[in-house]
Amino acid sequence: MAVISTEVLRCDDLYRFFRAGDEETLALRGVSLRVGRGETVAVAGPSGSGKSTLLSCLAGLDEPAGGAVTIGGEQISHRPESRRARIRSRRLGILLQSGNLLAHLNVRDNIRLAQAAAGRPSEQAPEELLDQVGLSGRARAVATELSGGELARAGLAVALSNKPDVLLADEPTGELDGATEQIVLDLIRTRAEFGQGVLVVTHSAVVMRIADRVIRLQDGRIVG
Numbered sequence: 001m002a003v004i005s006t007e008v009l010r011c012d013d014l015y016r017f018f019r020a021g022d023e024e025t026l027a028l029r030g031v032s033l034r035v036g037r038g039e040t041v042a043v044a045g046p047s048g049s050g051k052s053t054l055l056s057c058l059a060g061l062d063e064p065a066g067g068a069v070t071i072g073g074e075q076i077s078h079r080p081e082s083r084r085a086r087i088r089s090r091r092l093g094i095l096l097q098s099g100n101l102l103a104h105l106n107v108r109d110n111i112r113l114a115q116a117a118a119g120r121p122s123e124q125a126p127e128e129l130l131d132q133v134g135l136s137g138r139a140r141a142v143a144t145e146l147s148g149g150e151l152a153r154a155g156l157a158v159a160l161s162n163k164p165d166v167l168l169a170d171e172p173t174g175e176l177d178g179a180t181e182q183i184v185l186d187l188i189r190t191r192a193e194f195g196q197g198v199l200v201v202t203h204s205a206v207v208m209r210i211a212d213r214v215i216r217l218q219d220g221r222i223v224g
């Protein structure tokens, strides 16, 4: 069990509604959680329980109707988009199912761009990061030239390239074979050991097993 010394991510009483015509969906109903430095937290729950909505609100990609999100002591919710983008690029690593590589840039330039956006242009050589995710030799490939497993690993290299306080990941091992899943999980665990916080949305029992805690969502509420 990791020792929680400092809180790197917290949200308090998050609400998010969606309206389509006369119909209103309460996607989040008062969600509060904390992730400590060096802690890995998994968020699980049935389809439609609010996991992706929660992740988007935590990443500042979506605005909650109520409540607040704080990353490394800095509030990201209810801020102008330019401020949210700055906090994201400096403090967050985000790994979404839709992928996080810019299509017209090769893997190395995607990493360089993420580091430049974070104000850390020479933080860590892209080749070194790619080596850590088992992708050395693919630095010059663009997204369409990578397999599903390679894309997931390249995405993780980009998400970690700014040395984020918090890694947010949506089903990071969804489509991967067992060996590649293990590489990705080992890397996530290692990052947690270096003091980053990790919050991962998942249906996978294998991912839940590497987490220090599992939070269960149902109908937009934490139920366990």
Ligand SMILES: Nc1ncnc2c1ncn2[C@@H]1O[C@H](COP(=O)(O)OP(=O)(O)OP(=O)(O)O)[C@@H](O)[C@H]1O
Pocket (backbone or CB within 6 Å): 018, 019, 020, 025, 026, 027, 045, 046, 047, 048, 049, 050, 051, 052, 053, 054
């Ligand atoms: N843009 C949207 N417009 C309307 N309703 C939405 C929108 N996004 C999500 N919802 C609704 O909000 C609820 C929560 O959706 P969300 O995608 O967060 O669930 P989830 O737990 O991530 O599901 P899954 O495991 O299937 O990805 C669902 O009822 C969904 O239909």
